[in-house]
Amino acid sequence: MNEFMETFEVEEGRTRFFIPLQDLTHAFPPRTATVFYNPSMELNRDATVLFVSVTRPRDYLDAMGASGVRGIRIASECNIPVTINDRDPRAVSLIQRNVSHSGVEGEVTCRNIHALLSLRRFDAVDLDPYGSPAPFCDSAIRGTLRYLMITATDTAPLCGAHKKAGIRRYFAHPVNTAYHAETGLRILLAFVVREAVKYDRGIRPLFCFSREHYVRAHFCLEDGAGKADASIAGIGYIHQCASCPDRREQYGILPAPGPCPSCGSTTIPIGPLWLGAIQDTGILNSMLERLPEQTLNTGRQIGTLLTILKEELPTSSFYDYHLLAKRARISPRPIGEVIAGIVDAGYRAGRTHYSGRGIKTDAPWQVIMDVLKEPMKARTSSPENAPI
Numbered sequence: 001m002n003e004f005m006e007t008f009e010v011e012e013g014r015t016r017f018f019i020p021l022q023d024l025t026h027a028f029p030p031r032t033a034t035v036f037y038n039p040s041m042e043l044n045r046d047a048t049v050l051f052v053s054v055t056r057p058r059d060y061l062d063a064m065g066a067s068g069v070r071g072i073r074i075a076s077e078c079n080i081p082v083t084i085n086d087r088d089p090r091a092v093s094l095i096q097r098n099v100s101h102s103g104v105e106g107e108v109t110c111r112n113i114h115a116l117l118s119l120r121r122f123d124a125v126d127l128d129p130y131g132s133p134a135p136f137c138d139s140a141i142r143g144t145l146r147y148l149m150i151t152a153t154d155t156a157p158l159c160g161a162h163k164k165a166g167i168r169r170y171f172a173h174p175v176n177t178a179y180h181a182e183t184g185l186r187i188l189l190a191f192v193v194r195e196a197v198k199y200d201r202g203i204r205p206l207f208c209f210s211r212e213h214y215v216r217a218h219f220c221l222e223d224g225a226g227k228a229d230a231s232i233a234g235i236g237y238i239h240q241c242a243s244c245p246d247r248r249e250q251y252g253i254l255p256a257p258g259p260c261p262s263c264g265s266t267t268i269p270i271g272p273l274w275l276g277a278i279q280d281t282g283i284l285n286s287m288l289e290r291l292p293e294q295t296l297n298t299g300r301q302i303g304t305l306l307t308i309l310k311e312e313l314p315t316s317s318f319y320d321y322h323l324l325a326k327r328a329r330i331s332p333r334p335i336g337e338v339i340a341g342i343v344d345a346g347y348r349a350g351r352t353h354y355s356g357r358g359i360k361t362d363a364p365w366q367v368i369m370d371v372l373k374e375p376m377k378a379r380t381s382s383p384e385n386a387p388i
Contacts, residue, residue, distance in 0.1 A: 007020050036091075040212070043211065043301055046297065047298075052078045059080065062085065062128075064127065076103075085110070092108060095108050121143050132154040133188075144221055145221075159183065173270060188215055200227075206219050207280065237252070242266050246364075276314075288303065319365060342359070342367060
């Protein structure tokens with residue numbers, strides 16, 4: 001252990017471990033520590049512990065361990081054989097201390113991740129880099145047998161706020177729309193598809209979400225040219241009108257933009273992105289059933305997240321109904337009432353985890369506008385439409 005590294009003990013789930021001291025006066029305290037640890041990512045780690053507890057991979061690689069907390073928790077709380085890697089000797093020293101302190105068995109390596117995954121394969125590989133996972137995806141795909149898990153914290157490039165960086169890293173055209181949290185996640189998935197199919201492998205998303213400053217994807221890699229072709233078929237574009245809320249999905253590897261069918265204006269292609277399903281309902285149900293058995297500090301939030309994910313419609317974008325109300329120059333109504341009005345009009349509609357003001361629906365945006373303009377009615381909200 002580096003004698004100059006001051007540490008203190010913290011606890012997540014059922015696991016206690018040491019982290020380096022951080023300067024709490026800094027704008028981003030984790031950046032000031034000798035080895036990185038971000039307490040705000042606890043829900044991310046809790047969700048992975050829950051996911052691994054139901055999928056039960058044969059072994060698990062925490063590819064960029066830092067403090068080692070994620071891998072140690074998988075070993076301690078899921079009883080899965082783990083390997084924890086980091087290229088920084090200071091991090092490896094801390095990981096070794098934490099493995100010993102937690103009483104688990106785990107292999108600790110100090111390797112360049114590209115070199116490690118060129119020599120070995122693991123049933124589950126977890127990429128949680130500081131920033132973009134794009135430089136590591138190819139190696140991770142080659143080194144993963146089944147389950148690949150990826151966190152991306154570079155949401156500005158993924159979501160279109162830093163467009164040039166998004167083009168460079170993901171070879172996609174991100175656009176900063178009201179629903180950018182979803183397109184950012186789907187751009188990441190499409191990027192992973194393009195990295196995987198060159199090895200005749202496809203992906204099957206199992207549990208994917210966007211939260212605050214990151215997106216997180218858990219999915220299964222499937223072997224075979226047919227699986228790769230099926231994944232390619234799930235890639236496409238959203239064509240967003242530059243002048244009105246209209247947008248259209250289009251499958252295919254190349255965009256075919258045309259005029260907006262609502263107003264005739266130019267449309268802007270967003271993508272390539274994943275247009276297919278991003279959740280496995282069976283996995284989500286298993287996670288909800290297992291949740292009461294797990295000791296998770298963020299268990300209540302994860303339960304709410306999983307419940308919403310189960311009900312989300314499989315559209316690739318959502319509408320911020322407050323923005324539509326602003327466009328109509330009216331005050332927004334309660335979201336449960338708006339959803340009920342859309343359903344009464346003959347369409348599907350529901351909440352989304354991306355935004356508390358978001359509505360996923362297969363209705364045209366004009367239908368939502370009509371509902372917003374209706375006189376407010378006394379409705380009995382159903383449980384699925386009640387505010388969460």
